[in-house]
Amino acid sequence: MLEDEPEGKKVTAAADLTQSKQKAERENWTRTLASLAESRDKQLFAQLFTHFGPRVKAYIIRLGMPPATAEEVTQEAMLSVWRKAHLFNAAKASASTWIFTLARNLCIDRMRKEKTQEYELPDDEVDPDTRDYGEQAVLEAQMKTVIDTLPEAQAQVLFLSYYEGKSHSEIAEQLGIPLGSVKSRLRLAFSKLKTHWEGRA
């Protein structure tokens, strides 16, 4: 009987359900972005904009930009999504990772004012990678679950790095811990994420 099941199992089942829903959603966005390059369909773009726009804006605000500028940079980032959609490669990144890198690069450009910076990963010459459509998105959805299980101290340095763009020494100063501790926490967090990544890849 359902009532007799231990509580934990139900919780796990619920978490699994959420996870697979998120996974499906992420694959879906990746597929949408990939088809945008072909179709140039403004309806598809509007969907992407509605989903990612507010997230990109939130990210840019956390990086320390005033909301009005954040709105402008978000528009700029989303316009690059439209213009650069043909460069998106679903075998290499999910939609959210690709959009994250576009937004990050724009912010860096803004903050430096000079565009001397190559911040895109160069393409590998021949890509023998024939992974399925959106498999990267699946891996990343799993990674998100692992991020949720990181110990507080590790999650904290990860958030300060990505969400606030803080350097190692700034984080060390803010938390009152040695530089070496910041780096070892980041390493630990990353290696947990990678174990998961490699285990499933």
Add this chain to the structure above:
Amino acid sequence: MKISHHFDDATLIAYASGSLPQGMAVLVGSHLHWCKACRDRAREADAVGGSLLEEIEPVEMSGDALAQMLDCLDLPEAQRLPSTEPEVRSQKAMETGLPAPLAELLGRPLDQLQWRRIGYGVHQYDLGLEGPGATRLLRIAPGVSVPHHSHRGNELTLILRGSYSDELGRFCAGDVADVDTDVAHQPIVDTGEECICLIATDAPLKFSGLMGRLAQPFIGL
């Protein structure tokens, strides 16, 4: 190119999160240009950013944002600067033998830079970038060593030509040394060829000996 020394994960995370000073970011980008292994790891670090973007608490856009955006889609794209075209970039990289991000920044081959002599057997070229720390090229003659030093922050070194050895091992073209406060070292050029490397720091170095302290104002790292 056989590469045996790579970045610390913590450095790739800093790169992916956009928190490195410009010089260090150029150095990381340059090594990634040569090193597939680090490229793959950097992609994973980007993916952490993607996951976190999904997870972030969204902030509503203004009411007419979408309408404005859709109006912009058909506007002609501003003319791109020729130097940002990928073909031009890689051509420049090929001519200079340097990785693209560095080639673009320097605009000329290593041998045509205005090197400044800063001591016996050591020449320097300052990239003059803004931000904390410094970004320099060092050209060191065979047998010469950099004074023994430790670090206040992080120090990244990318070997562009030649090789050196120190307490951490032997570093050849393409390799990176990724060290911080925990490491004190004294690199020495270990073949008959001069060694040219790109060095980027996010805080001044600490030279340990008297000679080192005297040299600091000149090296300025």
